[in-house]
Amino acid sequence: MSSGRYLVDGKPYIAQRPKRADGRRNYDAILAAARKAFESAGADASLEDIASQAGVAIGTLYRHFPTRASLVEAATRDGLENLVAHAERLTAGPDPLDALIAWMREAVVHFSTFRGLVGILAQSMYDEGTPSHTMCSAMHRSGADLLRAAQAAGRVRPDLTPDELFDLLSGAAWVREQATPDRDGSARFLELALEGITTRD
Amino acid sequence: MSSGRYLVDGKPYIAQRPKRADGRRNYDAILAAARKAFESAGADASLEDIASQAGVAIGTLYRHFPTRASLVEAATRDGLENLVAHAERLTAGPDPLDALIAWMREAVVHFSTFRGLVGILAQSMYDEGTPSHTMCSAMHRSGADLLRAAQAAGRVRPDLTPDELFDLLSGAAWVREQATPDRDGSARFLELALEGITTRD
DNA sequence: TTGACATCCTGAGGTTGCCTCAGGTTGAAT
């Protein structure tokens, strides 16, 4: 039974842009095709389709991305890095609650870039043997920092833990993932959640 | 491309207990095996495994349940029927907010009977061409009734819609689904959501 | 009891997607 972990040489495999020119070309092409495929078919898009869209044999895809999780990780790394970077910028702002709220909104969007992502991220959050774990931990830290600041300012209930914050975020993102174009409840979802975690005047 | 709908003869297929003795025997055996498999492997458990566990050829499984969705529907019908029935009993209770809360707790548990169920139910809620749609609609009505009563009593914010209630429920169930034995945030999730939707004294 | 037949069952086989690996190709460093 495959344990649900994705280890290579005993540690999570993080795809690295290869050195040789043809390697880089293919790596980039695969990544681009993967982003497109994930967007339209979800995280369980056919890898053979992705390879063929990238104009590459299936073996080449597996060379660069030995597991589906590693491909997802590479396809979403940029977006999540931005999210972390944005958190740092927000920390400098005047109102810690506004900062937290803005970040949460942004996080929900990134978490639901394509169908199936939240599940992978939620898994990665607490499973170290996972390509996305590194990025997830970074996000966890960002969120925790913003939360702590808002709590220190007395704007968020002090008993809320970062884990709970991420449960709310993931829930909202999941709702957004499920949403049809005409019905996206994630904004309201977040609004209600915020109602639940902020302190009253 | 299979459209994500599950129609047979243009309408959602609801599995019916067959008439012949051998048919009924197999139907029941398949259902029992399916429940067990879904519980341990999630909604995407192998149908061939289920058939073989039931001591039946794969064709027999497909005869009774032409789609995976129809099998899931049959496997969860009882539980969801109970949920609807319980809602009616709760309506008679003294406190409409307590009733709503109790029902929500129960709903979350039922929605997350096995991994992947919430997604199917959320899909079915708004897609009529789906086996579970009938039961989902019934639940929607139950929830809406309880909500309306709690709102009429001034205990829940009046602007909350049933759809939004179900987004919260689904979110909580999804979090529960993801949870590992040591970390189930769904109870706290619901608590926070309730904090967000109840009116202040 | 015995047809007659609708219902039911079987499992081979076509299809797709996953993933591996032996063998061939090529970029780049010397």
Place this chain on the structure above:
DNA sequence: ATTCAACCTGAGGCAACCTCAGGATGTCAA
């Protein structure tokens, strides 16, 4: 030009999905 590590290819084994032609069987009416 030579060398070789890095890279690429695609056949092929495996698992799961789903269908369908052919065979078996329970039921019911005579």
